[in-house]
Amino acid sequence: MKLLAIETATEGCSAALWCEGEILHREQEAPRAHGRLILPMMQAVLDEAGVDLGAVDALAFGRGPGAFTGLRMACAVIQGVAFARDLPVVPVSTLASLAQRALDQAPELPVMAALDARMGEVYWAMYGADVEGLAMLGSLPEQVSAPDQLADQSGQAYQAIGRGWQTYGAVLAASMGQEPQNLAANLLPRAHEVARLAVRDFAQGLGVSADEAMPVYLRDQVVKTR
Structure with a gap:
């Protein structure tokens, strides 16, 4: 299996x-x-492995939530390569890939992953580890909200990751009902974890065609429901 993310x-x-x-x-x-x-980064990892793009089995990208411009760029790049090479695409949650970095350190603790969404809001979700230690969505799905409007998780030990915590750490902890046991507020999502999650998802039949590979803009979805 060869997957480029x-x-x-x-x-x-x-x-x-x-x-x-x-x-x-x-x-x-x-x-x-x-x-x-x-x-150039994509070409660099292919060159290091001695792999031609034609030998790649699938593509993956961080599909959001995140910055609109960055999400559109990732989607456009991956769609372009997927159309040209007729490759399947695996969209992976940006928050899930971020949570994976915390689960690699402490898989026994659920993770509250949060990114600064600007305009006084955060993108956030809770994740646990599956039997392979990979991130799976927990009881609180991906959302965008003010940092003081999270569901109270008092009594549940958890760890936290992401720059939403760097910006709104005290407010997020108060909204969660307690401080996280582990905190990595300076970390960002990476393609390294996107690739790992995509391989699992691809094996589960979650790959899509290039024209179905779309970014997820939580803020747009929230606006439409109000």
């Missing part, structure tokens, strides 16, 4: 290649340089 939904820009169980990865935090960096 990208993640550009936040300040970070990254590409990763899953190649028979090994992951090759490039990443850089460069908020305004994603368009310049992402294609």
